[in-house]
Amino acid sequence: MNTAQFKELVSQKIQILDGATGTELQKRGMPTGVCPEQWVIENPDTIKQIQKAYIHAGSNIIYTCTFGGNPIKLEEFGLGDRTFEINRKLAQLSREAADGKCLVAGDIASTGRFIKPLGDMPFEVCVDIYKEQVRGLLAGGVDLFVIETMLDIQEARAALLAVKECCDLPVCVSMSFDESMRTLTGTDSVTALITLQSLGADAVGCNCSTGPEHMLEIIAQMKPYARVPLMAKPNAGLPRLSNGATVFDMGAEEFGSFTSRFIQAGVNLLGGCCGTSPEYIRELDKGCGNLIPQNFVCSQYSAVSSSRKTVFFGINKPVAVVGERINPTGKKKLQAELKEGSTNEIRRFALEQLEKGAHILDVNVGMPGIDEKEVMVNTVSLLGSICDAPLCLDSSSPEVLEAALRIYPGRALINSISQEKVKLDRLLPVAAKYGAMFILLPLSDEGVPEKAVQRQAIVQEVYKQAATYGYQKSDIVVDGLVMTVSSNQEAALETLKLIEWCSREFGCGTIVGLSNVSFGLPERSWVNAAFMSMAIAKGLTMAIANPSSDLLMCIKMACDVIMKNDINSRNYISYFNNLDKPLQGENEKRADEKKTGERIFDAVLNGDNEGIGRLIEKAVEEKTAPQDIVDLYLIPAINQVGKFFDEKKYFLPQLIQSAETMKTGFTFLEPMLKQKKEKEEKADIVIVIATVKGDIHDIGKNIVGLMLRNYGFKVYDLGKDVSAERIIEEARELKAHIVGLSALMTTTMVEMKEVIKLAKEQSLSCKFMIGGAVVDDDYATAIGADGYSRDAYEAVKLAKKLSIQEDAQHN
Known part of the structure; x- marks a missing residue:
């Protein structure tokens, strides 16, 4: 299929996509903690049954089971060198399931790492990583590509370039937005649309993170600026715990009732994400009826x-x-x-x-x-x-x-x-x-x-x-x-x-x-x-x-x-x-007129990791006490960064830049700092953090760890896919005051409950805080956690609160 054919297809009829794959695999026996791609290859009939069920329910396009099929994700299971082979085989399985009755989209998702300067991965390395996956999917015979559940616009760009530099097949890109209608790294829906459609995406949209109602708002924001078809794959409402299992609060019939509203809002491709099944897709197909897709030609704008x-x-x-x-x-x-x-x-x-x-x-x-x-x-x-x-x-x-x-x-x-x-x-x-x-x-x-x-x-x-x-x-x-x-x-x-x-x-x-x-x-x-x-x-x-x-x-x-x-x-x-004295020069002090301490504050606020060391050295030469540099400038600055983050004036990139600058500042000061006597007598607050068993996502956890360390907590990061037994064992050995648990998948969030349950059985008295895209305050209460944080800065505030409670219990 070429891009012109794809455009014609989606302009004539709403294209129904498939629903969730991971939960359907688990229903059919896939254990937690395994590599889904490898398990499917070893159990090929299972994926074909699922995909045939989606086709029977009305799916016009099914996704290959390659969500974690990039080399970085596969290497978590020692399979990175088999990327081409795995993707080729999985694409072939989907083609067999399709049997000419629908199109097969090569599914590409996040690597789980950030691109420089936000992370440590060079942009070209990321492009090459995706190209390896793309080549395997092409060999398997996919009809088009879908880049989905992307949290970072730069990684989405890398994946999009990888596809376009390997072939001329249509490619759709779907971002994941939170309640503020921004991605994890701060990109709003209109900016994502304009960036991606300009770079050559043949369809742009959103999936996961939210239910149909909230996703309709995102689509409505995009529509006036869309020069390409829009796509939506909402979750089945919000997840909750029921009888030890994760369930979603929206049934298939209610989910399907949003179909006409999505089409009226301008969606040309519609499917389901977490919590959906063939029953949900059947309701979407039923809801389409004879509804005609909206034209995706918008008015001119620069x-x-x-x-x-x-x-x-x-x-x-x-x-x-x-x-x-x-x-x-x-x-x-x-x-x-x-x-x-x-x-x-x-x-x-x-x-x-x-x-x-x-x-x-x-x-x-x-x-x-x-x-x-x-x-x-x-x-x-x-x-x-x-x-x-x-x-x-x-x-x-x-x-x-x-x-x-x-x-x-x-x-x-x-x-x-x-x-x-x-x-x-x-x-x-x-x-x-x-x-x-x-x-x-x-x-x-x-x-x-x-x-x-x-x-x-x-x-x-x-x-x-x-x-x-x-x-x-x-x-x-x-x-x-x-x-x-x-x-x-x-x-x-x-x-x-x-x-x-x-x-x-x-x-x-x-x-x-x-x-x-x-x-x-x-x-x-x-x-x-x-x-x-x-x-x-x-x-x-x-x-x-x-x-x-x-x-x-x-x-x-x-x-x-x-x-x-x-x-x-x-x-x-x-x-x-905002202009106090127009035509009369500067309203604020120039940077070179500020005192050194003020410039240290500004360096943290602006993420000036390069200049912070020189400024601290100058402050020490000016006889400023090292502890005063911390108390008067570094801590107030990072607190201001946190406030800006709360107010959505700053986003994740600025937060990380400022945190790294703060860390560099402490590195310069550490040899000079003399702890006060009362601080020497008081034990550090120890926090153990981990991504729970079966979940290999750790971006959010790593950011939380960085922020906690910069606020003086002693953090031990156990990594990802960590069993309940090991978390409790490490927490006891390290005498942890707080344990932080992370999960990004609905299929693994139940592991948080198992950790807390085991802690109670073994009389471990530490506090538990949880976080991740699929959990919330209600879930924290349901599993007996002491608190939930939606982002890294909230995690710091929660940790401070819990540490005070810990002190009160022991005094």
């Missing part, structure tokens, strides 16, 4: 994204400011840092520009004496972890831009593509492959045309070629190419003509680099601001500028109001409510 935020811009919207300061031209300190591999100035420029109102950050690291590609990749990786703003990747080198696009965890803006042959031939295909928007520079190999009409001709020609790669006018932004008026007073007027033609006739966005117009003149800010006002009146949609210029930003805000692009003046009012 948008770029980071891993956690989308910025919309364009005609009739407020002017988007692209911060220009991450550029070594004329900046000696930044040049020196780029040569030595330091990132202090990049961090400072990024955070200051965002604070001043930049929507997008331009990133240009081109200068002699460095490996521009390596520096650009490192800079993109850094900025992705410390800030939410989308990036404009700025380089004259196609190789540099391609390397940056490959690892960029969103939809980038490229600066720029012109009619120059090297740009059209080499960069346009790369931009299309990675789904990037691009700035169209109206110049050719002959140079810069002076007149607007000549530039118009280049714009039309470049767009004509871009359209062959699937680009629409909303996917490009034309650079007005303003030249300095000090040498040619006609230059600005010609640029204004081009901007007006683009916005009023051609129908695309426009951008200008404001500083160019005033080059060579005194008091340049007035010329820049006046030109920007005139350009906005002609339809300008973006400006590359320094957002620290209050004059420029204030006039931009006013122009947005006058042009009716700022609805009810909301942005204007918000901006001036």
